[in-house]
Amino acid sequence: MRLSDCHNFQDFRRLAKKRLPSPIFHYIDGAADDEITYRRNTSSFDDVDLVPSVLNDVSDVDMSVEVMGQKLDMPIYCAPTALQRLFHHEGERAVAKAATNHGTMFGVSSLATVTVEEIEKLAPGPKMFQFYFHKDRGLNDALLERARAANFQVMALTVDTITGGNRERDLRTGFTSPPKLTPSSALSFATHPAWAWNFFTKEKFDMPHLSGHVSAGTNLAVSVGEYFSTMLDQSMNWKDAEKLCAQWNGQFALKGIMSVEDAKRAVDIGCTGIMVSNHGGRQLDGSRAPFDQLAEICDAVGDKIDVICEGGIQRGTHVMKALSVGAKACSGGRMYLYALAAAGQAGVDRVLGNFRTEIERDMKLMGITSLDQLNRDNLRWR
Helix, strand or coil: CCHHHCCCHHHHHHHHHHHCCHHHHHHHHCCCCCCHHHHHHHHHHHHEEECCCCCCCCCCCECCEEECCEEECCCEEEEEECCHHHHCCCHHHHHHHHHHHCCCCEEEECCCCCCHHHHHHHCCCCEEEEECCECCHHHHHHHHHHHHHCCCCEEEEECCCCCCCCCHHHHHHCCCECCCCCHHHHHHHHCCHHHHHHHHHCCCCCCCCCCCCCCECCCECECHHHHHHHHECCCCCHHHHHHHHHHHCCEEEEEEECCHHHHHHHHHCCCCEEEECCHHHCCCCCCCCHHHHHHHHHHHHCCCCEEEEECCCCCHHHHHHHHHHCCCEEEECHHHHHHHHHHHHHHHHHHHHHHHHHHHHHHHHHCCCEHHHCCHHHEEEC
16 A cells, blocks of 8 residues: 555555554554544544535635634644654654645644754744643743744643543553563564664654653653653643733633533633644543534634634545534644654645545535535534
């Protein structure tokens, strides 16, 4: 299987599985407990049908949107995800360049493997910094100031990682960051020589935003669940979020909102956006899917704050459905991480190009020329 054979989400997933060692693939692919929420994130879109309109002039369509003050050429962006140089040696550099090529936003994690300073040079377009609230207040201040100095336009505080989810696939494979050499992992690395060569011979793996503050995950191998449970501040509360929002003093979002009451509080503390997200089903299994919650959240706050549907997006029609309900845009991690693992920048360029093609075609088949023409009149729930 080659990159040219990848036409959809599952194609990229299959190619990523072929090219990654087992512990790395299952870190991307896995979720919490029985992975029920992970599956529901996508299957929720199957419970609603699109009702198209015909005989409209759709020779020229505009798929641009404005999200948290940022003009995006397409209504989908690359959500921030950690550890990207584990998946492909180009890591965040590849995603930054591809997102820039497609005129969309790129999110950079606190646990990124490339600095915000380098990303600024690679990606002149819209950029989001994802903030983890650490126990170390000096680290928190440093993260915020580095993102500000690197001209990131949007800050997103992740609020659903107060402790690590039960990611049993990681327990079985022994996944850590950086990877540990064990008999089973060594065998998996050896049977994926291209990945192993690039990982072990190119620049040393690091999480540069944390270097000098914490050793966990940089030169001390830990699981992601252990990192969340030990390094992040479990006393984080609404006052902390409000203070951080004021400190940033710009476009500020909460990532991981799932209830109407929390969405309303996000408005109250001055947020300009929320990501309706359950962390890709990787935290609380049995929780609701973002699309299932989207309507009631949009009804409550959609006229006051930008609502993003994050998670489970695999098709252009999923984007059509989320925007019809009231989301301003969609975002996701796995939607481009499999492509990154499969082929670096070329893979991310291809997956974003596929989304662009699908969304344009779906708009024409829906009979619309701009995305603001989508509404719930063109949806029917089963």
